[in-house]
Amino acid sequence: MDPTPAQPQSHHASHDREIESLAEFDEVVSARGTLAHYRVQAVDLTARTDALMSVDTTGSVFLGCPMDPEAAARVRAAGALVFPPIPGLPFDPYRALVYSPDDLYTSLDEGYEATPDALAYAWFQQTKADGDVFASMLRAIHDDAVSDAVDELLAGARVVGVMGGHAMARGTDAYAGAARLGRELTRAGFTVATGGGPGAMEAANLGAYAAPYGDRMLDEALRVLAKAPSFTPSITDWARAAFEVRERWPQGGASVGIPTWFYGHEPPNAFAAHIAKYFANATREDGLLARSNAGVVFLPGAAGTVQEIFDNATPNYYESRGEPTPMVLVDRAHWTERLPAWPLLTSLAAGRPMERRVTLVDRIEEAPEALKRLGG
Structure with missing residues (x-):
């Protein structure tokens, strides 16, 4: 198996009139x-x-x-x-590239509240409340610039989305399993894309980051991260643990995180090399799923993950993006008993081309093979 992960490529050939x-x-x-x-x-x-x-x-x-x-x-x-540039903003609305973890976590030594990520969220909260049309225009320009940047980044990549809840804690078997999933998908040549936040999303991005290293590295990284199991009560401690891993193993594999300031209490994880962060959650959700051209794996989650299942099912049902893409749901008990999305999904798929592109597996370890079987 080739341990070198697929690296998203900047694609300027189709943008030969852009200077960035x-x-x-x-x-x-x-x-x-x-x-x-x-x-x-x-x-x-x-x-x-x-x-x-x-x-x-x-x-x-x-x-x-x-x-x-x-x-x-x-x-x-x-x-x-x-x-012209807009003075006094904690972000650049015209930015040409997606963010890196270092971009968003500058000044973490002073505490998370001092970082550009936290300052952008504070600006968003203030301007969202006062309804300033100028501020809403700046948010729209920023999000459009980010969309353009991520399209260039992912041109030609085989992208697999990994969806799951933010509550999945470091130090748990579920978190380790999601990390192994991200690692195996990356080693198989896919570009992993997640919602870019904590929990299952971070775990999948961590796995992609670990892909170039031997298997022991991931075990050691999981132990480091377990010191700060959750982003509550301290985002600062949670983020510092991630940067400790990045400093010990600086040559990590690339993956993509697509988070949003709409959920400002959820910080972006530091293991996605490329972070396309949006103000508008609807733009972010649709963009994440639309770019997952090689399929989506849905780990156990709550309302957000249920929404993502059916946001992805809709274009598959109507074939509005062409051939339906694979959908792999993980954890039979979760999706048939606790949150029974699976029966509704299979009822929708029955008799349609998407029927052969959806499956349910019990364990995370089964997901990569299921994805390949469905044509991812």
Whole structure:
């Protein structure tokens, strides 16, 4: 088995008019001598005044690019549209890339409350309450930029979604099983995508992170994490334990987390290398499931996971995204007795193409093989 996980790739070929870094800016100016009709996104251009004063910027758009006032005036006069940076925000609404754990957890040494993640949630709570149309516009721009970034990141990847509850505690057999699931899926060449939060989501991202290492590493990491079983009462301690694992084993495998500030009490986990965090939960939910093109594994969860099962079942039922994608539900007792979603799902699927793409297994260890059997 190849222990090297599939790495999501940035995909600029289909976005050859987008510039998302200073290196790309310099390359375009040098090779083509024009910025006409380009989109330059969240690139600091304060040191590129000479270039901006000399090249054609007809029809170009600058999204949140700091630049010298003289240069900004010149490119506007030449026909460019300039969306200036917004001061005082704890996030960049025009960001060109998804987040990393370090992006969201900067200043964790001062406590979680000092991190960009916590500050963005506090801003969201304040602006959501006052109904400011400008703030809602900034949230929408941010979420659209994140969607664009994650689409580029996952282009060509075989993505398996792993859904499950946030209450699954570190140190439990269920958490360890979810981590082994993420590891096996990654080793099989899939890109694991989760809701990006704690519990089952973190465990699956941890497993993907552990994929390049020997099996002993995951056992040791689980012991480290068990010191802080839950993000309550202290998100700071919970996150610090994750960063301790990352520091001891810094070359982890890549996976994706897609969390939301809508559930601000649930912090993002630090094991997803790529974090597409949204303000709008509906956009996040649909985007996570739509991008899981190789299937979804549903671990035991509560209301959120039940919602995700039927959010995923709907396009499979109507075949609105083409061929139905595999759905694997884990834990027969949970999905037939405690929360009997399975009987309803199979009733919906009966006689339709999706019928052959849904299955129920007892144990997490059975999920990877079930996914392959269903065509994931």
